[in-house]
Amino acid sequence: MNMQEAAEHADKILDGTFAAIKPTVHWTHGQSTEGSCDVSRRRAVMTVISEERRGNFLGVVERYWKSQGFSQIGMNRNAKSPAMYFQTPDEFNVRLLIGDNGQAFFEVATPCVEKSSVSPPASKTVGPNYAGKPIPDPNVHSDFWSASTPITSASPTRSR
Structure with a gap:
């Protein structure tokens, strides 16, 4: 495999991850970087994820990554900046970090592979593409992800 x-x-790992997030969130490409034999791809979520819904957001991503056979290699449980770190069976490292103003940042770092040139990501963003420009704070409201109420589980009702 080359770079x-x-x-x-x-990019396919990120595409699959974002396809698993329901309801859909707006996102933009972050900075793509190349090392001497590796590449990192990044995406920033532009949908506001409220404090009350961050745990749900992390849970959706965690369940998807585990369903893909990814192994959890770390977690930061800091309430202001939680993060999850996973590794794919082919040793790609994936991360989800909640940063400033609740913005979710994804990164996939490749293992060391054969050196080659690398093209920019081809995936089409959901919302404006800020690639090459400063990424603003999240600015897209979602009735679900931006809600200021926690998700409560409905208790089953009995019929009499």
Whole structure:
């Protein structure tokens, strides 16, 4: 595998992750970086994820990554900036970090592969693409993800 193929695989990991998030969130490409033999792809979520819904957001991503056979390699339980770190079976490292103003940041870092040139990500963003520009704070409201109430589980009712 060369760096371009690894970058495309990283993009597919991110595409699958975002497809698993329901309701859909707006996102933009973050900075893509290349090392001497590795690539990192990044995305920033532009949908406001309220403090009350952050745990749900993390849970959706965690369940998806585990369903894909990813192994959890770390977690930061800090209430202001929680993060999850996973590794794919083919040793790609994936991260979800909740940063300033509740913005969710995703990163996929490839293992060391054969050196090659790397093209920018081809995935189409949901919402404006801020690639190459400063990414603003999250600015898209979602009736679900931005809600200021926690999700409560409905208790079953009995019929009499």
